[in-house]
Amino acid sequence: MLLKQFFIEKIAHSSYLIGGTTACAIVDPSRDIDCYLKAAEAEGLNITHILETHLHADFVSGHLDLAEQTGATIYAPAAGHCSFAHMPLSDNDTFRIEDMEFRVLETPGHTPDCLVYVVTDTSRGDTPVAAFTGDTLFVGDVGRPDLFPGKARELAGELYDSLHTKVMNLPPECMVFPAHGAGSLCGKAMDAMRFSTIGYEISYNPALLITDREEFIRSLTVDMPPAPDHFSRCSDINRRGPALVRSLAPLRAMKPAEFYERMMNADTIVVSIRNYATFGGQHIPGSYHIDMGGNFSTFAGWVLPPDREILLVTDSPEQAREAAVQLRRVGLDRTIGYLKGGTHAWVSAGYTTDHIHQLSPSEVYEKIQDSDTVLLDVRSSDEYQERHIPGAVNILAMDLRTRADELDPERPTIAMCRTGHRSSLACSILKQQGFSDVYNAAGGLTGYIAAGFLSKKE
Structure with missing residues (x-):
């Protein structure tokens, strides 16, 4: 055997x-x-x-x-x-x-x-x-x-x-x-x-x-x-029988003009899969961010609408192809293309970008001293109960799709998870829902603890 x-x-x-x-x-x-x-x-x-x-x-x-x-x-x-x-x-x-x-x-x-x-x-x-x-x-x-x-x-x-x-x-x-x-x-x-x-x-x-x-x-x-x-x-899907992979549309490399035209369709979403620091520096407004360095398939299956066509912003054609494979694993079969040349080509063609400031642990510490700043812990409730920064509001990143109205979009909001991946996804969802003063805690709670800003009792 x-x-x-x-x-x-x-x-x-x-x-x-x-x-x-x-x-x-x-x-x-x-x-x-x-x-x-x-x-x-x-x-x-x-x-x-x-x-x-x-x-x-x-x-x-x-x-x-x-x-x-x-x-x-x-x-x-x-x-x-x-x-x-x-x-x-x-x-x-x-x-x-x-x-x-x-x-x-x-x-x-x-x-x-x-x-x-x-x-x-x-x-x-x-x-x-x-x-x-x-x-x-x-x-x-x-x-x-x-x-x-x-x-x-x-x-x-x-x-x-x-x-x-x-x-x-x-x-x-x-x-x-x-x-x-x-x-x-x-x-x-x-x-x-x-x-x-x-x-x-x-x-x-x-x-x-x-x-x-x-x-x-x-x-x-x-x-x-x-x-x-x-x-x-x-x-x-498994009960009915999934579509054969060979029957799915091939992934297209799209120049900025074609990409822009397709993303204007109401049934299309843009997903950036680059690392969170790069996404924060420059990204297409309204796009989702799901870092390939995190649990990409699970997070994508969790938050992306399955009835939409997906356009990817990636670091390379190889990364785009790997992302399409991982999306298919969770039943997201409508990945139709990626931005040829990435955001560099996008801005070189004159299109607009948005930004999310990435805060170091010391910057997070300094900013939350202002009582107007909201620290949003986007980990699971179990993670939050185990250890968190006093005063942090706990809403799971994926739940922000329906719970963002519990927050004030006019207040500065810092999203934090364990490492910075889920919190960047959270930032992208908040941006979609009209939050403008949004920050990502780079390094997450892990970095915050390593910097000595959280005592063992907290």
Whole structure:
């Protein structure tokens, strides 16, 4: 039995190749399918099976692209009611790939359609050797059950039952291969290790150590991290079947005049992906800023309207192409072009730019001594509660789209996050909503603490 793991940073997504001597399966594929095609070719394997553990909420799957390229059969949960051609799977269904037997466990909880694939390598023994647990069981955590409005308690209870009556009954030596790791918002507090064993998780996973069902439900329905907007879209995209990547419009390099003409369309937005210092120095008025150095895919899926065409401002054509790939991961397929020559070409052609002053930690400290200045902490409430500057107002950066009216647009406003990435996004949203005296805290709270402006008690 051959096993390979593929990991995408930022969205912290793990997918897998599991194969024998001539055939293999891909588990929970991303939309970037070239890595699977190359890996299978290098091992002399044919991709014959595509296995989905559930209808993923945080990314758009590559199952249709991979099936078209390879002719492989897609296996997916029957409870998912998928619209594309597939083999629907229910509890205790089995199938084989050479000497490997796959047994299906229905494990609703994170979503109603979750599956676990339990693999036995019959050439070596008759007990399960691996479990592809999707978003049911992570290393150090379990899947969040609060992605379906009004069903969090019901799903949390189902997750408890799925874990305690099925998953935890697997042999302790059975290896656990989840679909996500630390950094994903599909759980509450995943560990950085990318695989584990059933026995280790039973002994040390905090969620599995909660034996009382009601307490388990409470732990997964209170103080959960916010869910990005695209979580409510991607599941349905995956159920219907995403557009094939080859069918999407190619990315165009646009000279300033063409770029300007396209950005004037009501159904078009401009997104700068340059670093926050460069964006602050000069950017196209009204543009979003999502720094490629931050969690680009997640933030883009969270705040960008999915029904708009996207124009990019980048540092290079290569960066534009990489951004288009990352946007496709979260279902933003309408990236049509980028500004050829960047903002230098833009201003050289006589077009207007805007600016956001980047404040050093000492400048932040000096400016907030003025009682008229608003310090806006745009981190999550958990981060804020852990440590913050006294007097700071806490509104999550992404929530400023609907909560900016809680602030006074006439007052100087400094946005601060942990490092400066989310706060720059916040500044761009505030600018769109009529705030003119806006500043970004470069280096964020990290720099502010390093400069000695926040005591350990605060």
